[in-house]
Amino acid sequence: MYRYDEFDAQIVHDRVKQFRGQVARRLSGELKEDEFKPLRLQNGVYLQLHAYMLRVAIPYGQLSPRQLRRLAHVAREYDRGYGHFTTRQNIQFNWVALKDIPDVLETLAEVEMHAIQTSGNCIRNVTSDHFAGATADEVMDPRPWCEIIRQWSTFHPEFAYLPRKFKIAVTAAEHDRAAIRVHDIGLHIRRRGEAVGFEVHVGGGQGRTPHIAAKVHDFVPEAEILDYLEAIMRVYNRFGRRDNKYKARIKILVSETGAEEFKRLVDEEFAAQRPDEKVELPRAEIDRIHAYFAPPPLSGRPARSEVFERAKAADAAFASWAEVNLYPHKQSGHACVTVSLKPVGGIAGDATDTQMETVADLAERFGHGDIRVTHAQNLVMPHVALDDMYEVYRALEAAGLASANESLITDMIVCPGLDYCNLANARSIPVGQAIQREFASVEDQRDIGQLHLNISGCINACGHHHVGHIGVLGVDRKGEEYYQITFGGRADEKAAIGEIAGPALSAEDVPPALKRVVNRYRELRTDPSERFIDVYARTGLEPFKEALYAADQER
Amino acid sequence: MTSVRPKLKPDVPKAITAWHTASGEVVWMTPKGDWTSNPDALGVFTGEVAEARLADARAAEGEVTDPYFMEVSETGEIRGRETLRETIRAQGPTTHPEFAKGEAL
Ligand code: SF4
Numbered sequence A: 001m002y003r004y005d006e007f008d009a010q011i012v013h014d015r016v017k018q019f020r021g022q023v024a025r026r027l028s029g030e031l032k033e034d035e036f037k038p039l040r041l042q043n044g045v046y047l048q049l050h051a052y053m054l055r056v057a058i059p060y061g062q063l064s065p066r067q068l069r070r071l072a073h074v075a076r077e078y079d080r081g082y083g084h085f086t087t088r089q090n091i092q093f094n095w096v097a098l099k100d101i102p103d104v105l106e107t108l109a110e111v112e113m114h115a116i117q118t119s120g121n122c123i124r125n126v127t128s129d130h131f132a133g134a135t136a137d138e139v140m141d142p143r144p145w146c147e148i149i150r151q152w153s154t155f156h157p158e159f160a161y162l163p164r165k166f167k168i169a170v171t172a173a174e175h176d177r178a179a180i181r182v183h184d185i186g187l188h189i190r191r192r193g194e195a196v197g198f199e200v201h202v203g204g205g206q207g208r209t210p211h212i213a214a215k216v217h218d219f220v221p222e223a224e225i226l227d228y229l230e231a232i233m234r235v236y237n238r239f240g241r242r243d244n245k246y247k248a249r250i251k252i253l254v255s256e257t258g259a260e261e262f263k264r265l266v267d268e269e270f271a272a273q274r275p276d277e278k279v280e281l282p283r284a285e286i287d288r289i290h291a292y293f294a295p296p297p298l299s300g301r302p303a304r305s306e307v308f309e310r311a312k313a314a315d316a317a318f319a320s321w322a323e324v325n326l327y328p329h330k331q332s333g334h335a336c337v338t339v340s341l342k343p344v345g346g347i348a349g350d351a352t353d354t355q356m357e358t359v360a361d362l363a364e365r366f367g368h369g370d371i372r373v374t375h376a377q378n379l380v381m382p383h384v385a386l387d388d389m390y391e392v393y394r395a396l397e398a399a400g401l402a403s404a405n406e407s408l409i410t411d412m413i414v415c416p417g418l419d420y421c422n423l424a425n426a427r428s429i430p431v432g433q434a435i436q437r438e439f440a441s442v443e444d445q446r447d448i449g450q451l452h453l454n455i456s457g458c459i460n461a462c463g464h465h466h467v468g469h470i471g472v473l474g475v476d477r478k479g480e481e482y483y484q485i486t487f488g489g490r491a492d493e494k495a496a497i498g499e500i501a502g503p504a505l506s507a508e509d510v511p512p513a514l515k516r517v518v519n520r521y522r523e524l525r526t527d528p529s530e531r532f533i534d535v536y537a538r539t540g541l542e543p544f545k546e547a548l549y550a551a552d553q554e555r
Numbered sequence B: 001m002t003s004v005r006p007k008l009k010p011d012v013p014k015a016i017t018a019w020h021t022a023s024g025e026v027v028w029m030t031p032k033g034d035w036t037s038n039p040d041a042l043g044v045f046t047g048e049v050a051e052a053r054l055a056d057a058r059a060a061e062g063e064v065t066d067p068y069f070m071e072v073s074e075t076g077e078i079r080g081r082e083t084l085r086e087t088i089r090a091q092g093p094t095t096h097p098e099f100a101k102g103e104a105l
Helices: A006-027 A033-040 A065-078 A096-110 A143-153 A220-238 A249-257 A259-272 A283-292 A306-314 A316-325 A352-365 A386-398 A429-438 A442-448 A505-525 A532-538 A542-548 A552-554 B047-059 B083-091
Strands: A045-047 A051-057 A082-085 A092-093 A168-171 A183-190 A197-200 A214-221 A326-328 A334-339 A350-352 A372-375 A379-385 A453-455 A471-475 A482-488 B014-018 B026-029 B064-071
Touching: A006 A033, A006 A096, A033 A045, A065 A082, A065 A092, A065 A096, A065 A352, A143 A220, A143 A283, A168 A214, A183 A214, A183 A220, A183 A259, A197 A220, A214 A220, A214 A259, A220 A249, A220 A259, A249 A259, A306 A316, A306 A379, A306 A386, A316 A326, A316 A334, A350 A352, A352 A372, A352 A379, A352 A386, A352 A442, A352 B014, A372 B083, A379 A386, A429 A453, A429 A471, A429 A505, A442 A505, A471 A505, A482 A505, A482 A542, A505 A532, A505 A542, A505 A552, A532 A542, A542 A552, B014 B047, B047 B064, B064 B083
Parallel strands: A168 A183, A453 A471
Antiparallel strands: A045 A051, A051 A092, A082 A092, A082 A350, A183 A197, A197 A214, A326 A334, A334 A379, A372 A379, A471 A482, B014 B026, B014 B064
């Protein structure tokens, strides 16, 4: 993984020192909240319902065991013993005291972590495929390019005051696990012969007005990608709306301008760049960054592991977990392990200090020191040998981290909602837990198969409800919590925004209504391999809508 | 902070709530005008007194951050449009009963 050079380290340490001074001035009353707010936001500090929240960047979701242990330390010493992994592959601490935050940032800086650009109208953390560098379906490891884009976008003076926040996601795999089409810019790395280039999608996003990104370029050669990104950012900076925050995202600019015209503006800007403006990206520098992401030295192992097979035969729960939570690795005899942070009745994305330490230890012993955070709020150990899998599983199970539910209905994305968030209309976590309980049986979940259920507590859509196969959105009806249901959303290469089924339901009506919907799906599928989303593509909204509101007709 | 805060008529009983700046803890103004983290000890204000107390709190914004009015009954129970939000602020996340603070309202 990438290691800080002296400049990175200096910048991060200087920033901590600067923020320490700002916090001291706020605590002394010298700075009022109005003056302090933009400063704290630039350092990832929000004020939520109950306390300050600190959002720490995890570039493209990659962590070393040392970093994860340090996050565990922060959770234990400065928070209430846990942290919350987010859909942007970051972590949030919900209970840190402002007076302690400079110390927290200092301790994080020691392990090359920070909270810079995790808030505000700038380019945020670059996100990516959580299996990057490990799967056979990618044309190359996308992380070196994520890192190059991270370095380019960090403290880029021209893009520090954009009309609104800006999110870039990168994938290099045919199957899009990074949701690139619902990002401001989504990049898909492609190869043409020996040449590497980027398919560029612009103007995707969720929130109040969801949009799927428009493809504006099939192949920008790698040497030109930063200039091309700069051209997009300049067009956005110039024409993006600053008069209305609800219309300020690039998705509105692209949709109002039209994708064709937007592309023309970008091409014009790109052509107008003077030679001395071009970002020089020497081959040697590209190679240097790539070298940080050299694949781990996985020893050649037979595709079939006898130890693994014997353990599966002896322990049905392990067999079930292995079937659901393992993803094929490009190296035979290995697999990518999803560590579920979605136990039934738990809080999606939360991990305690000791759970973080367990994963750090396991990654060190069995996973070549590589840990990823997924945008679905789980953790991943991308390189584990099948021979070691049972031992890994047993340790995860003992730590409460072995729910066998990856991509199943209980593996839901859930935003913090009204239990924590100042902007919420309704709670997300309790309704998610109630749905989980309705579908708690592992056999039942496996029979239902892949089903992405996403929940947001307000239209800002941090819980990605627009792109859930089933989406649940909390709304406030005269002070009461109601939930609007959408069907047919998806975040992959066939990205789509879910359709609203109809009137919102009360909290207690949601689980039984979704049970009826899922049962209807089971009746409709031609065989168990036809997923919920496939049936939806074939039948459309009607049968699901009918099932959702069936109880009303019974009354 | 950014949530919509309903406008309350002068005669509606209200409490003044904010966050303790150094810790981030939720606090309420007591009848005497200092701050408490115990929701049972909050003061109930109306009319010009309420406005004056809020103005004082805003002017002295150092110890606390972003003070605002919330609707309560004459005896200090949370009520009105933001009952759920303010109850969660007062009691802690409903998903973490172990973090509950003060007495239930
Ligand atoms: S979707 Fe709304 S409620 Fe949920 S975290 Fe985002 S802003 Fe808060």
